[in-house]
Amino acid sequence: MGARYNLRSRRAIVTGGAGGLGRGIAQALIDAGATVELWDANAAALAEAAADLGPAASARHIDITDAAAVEIGAEAAFQSGGRIDILINNAGVLGEVKPVWETSPENFQRVLQVNLFGAYLVTRAVVGRMRAQVPRETAVSQHALRGHIVNIASIQGKEGMALAAAYSASKAGLLALTKSVAKETAKDGIIVTAITPAAAETAMAKEITAERRADILARIPMGRFVEIEEVARMVLWLSSDECSFSTGGIFDLSGGRATY
Template sequence: MNQIDLQGRTAVVTGGAQGLGRAVAERLVASGAKVSLWDVDADLVKQTASHIGGAFEVVDQTDFAAVQQAVSATEQRLGGIDILVVNAGIAGANATVADYPLDEWKRIIDINLNGVFHCCKAVVPGMIARDYGRIVNVASIAGKEGNPNAAAYSASKAGVIALTKSLGKETANKNIAVNCVTPAAARTRIFEQMQQSHIDYMLSRIPRGRFLELGEAAAMVAWLVSAENTFTTGAVFDLSGGRATY
């Protein structure tokens, strides 16, 4: 494993209790960062934080006031937030647009898009004040291409891509980099929310013929949040195993 130097940096990883978020958090800790895991699952995030040597906050990112409180608590405990990885999200139900439940659509958009907005909105002012910050938002290949029977998820992740580009331009005159990654599917608990036919569809679309490994995603994120990334901002980094063509 290449060593990324994050000594002296404070990082927040949302959805850090498990899956891709945990893998990223472990990589950041290994690189020397102080890491706070933000997650809605109180028991699991406490357990994960203890295991990897990080702090934690129990926070629902759909609640902006709760996100603001988590920012204050993290800064009091670890110092100003230098790195933000907004990873928390859900897959939601699989259904056609015509049959998609309205409440489920709103729930997915609220968690996957509004939640990312809340985290960025709460953390960015401190980064601007300190003239340093690195943000990575976790989108999805579905946000580029749109998956059938997953319109809400696809639309939410497309929104994350556009939000990232807008924020990257707004902060481009600062020492702040805002980028996003677009993973193909990885074997995490999010698969439990999906029909097997949808999982099979996603695998069939990946030219490498396998799902993403969590460590592969963590490696890319670790560089994007490092001080070495001094120029690239508002960009989308592919983790789709060859599926994406742009």
């Protein structure tokens, strides 16, 4: 039997909630007792995901690169439930798989806009409101907490990877954003962390060629991609009161590809 976390009465936002990884994370949060608001720019996939996840899930069609839309969405989310306890910045795009001299500036900028700037906008909007909400007394710590933020980065943000300059740079930036916001909110009872998974079996993995897949797989000592459920389990702990002193931490999920 795996670890059990009690997230009853907790309210969460998961960006990129219509994708496979977002759904998996949302399902884990719901199974632990939370209610989850899915944010995604794909309206059709978003509606399908919310329906699949059941009554504990709701949907908000939103482009996280639109600052005004993010502000409106964050305000509506807080008004509808009174608070947000958990934010999962999961939305992301892969971008071109090319050497940097062949890449399109427009595509490079788009990857940074979604993966980094979008995460910044959502964090900015949610953290500002999270800081003002009443702290929750926890059963596992004498220190009250206002919330948890988990950023879904990538092992490429640590190592970089050939043919993925935009994606690697965006995820490295997300790691720096995590560490900076964690320091700013450390005394507010807000825990900010990130994970660095290797490739998972998601729609993004299907965008690459067989040769690229083999290259990525060869870099992972365990010899396999990470499972969505494995990512969700780590996110679950990082979203729980059991994670009360690890703010600013970057947690590896790379099957041994990086051990720092």
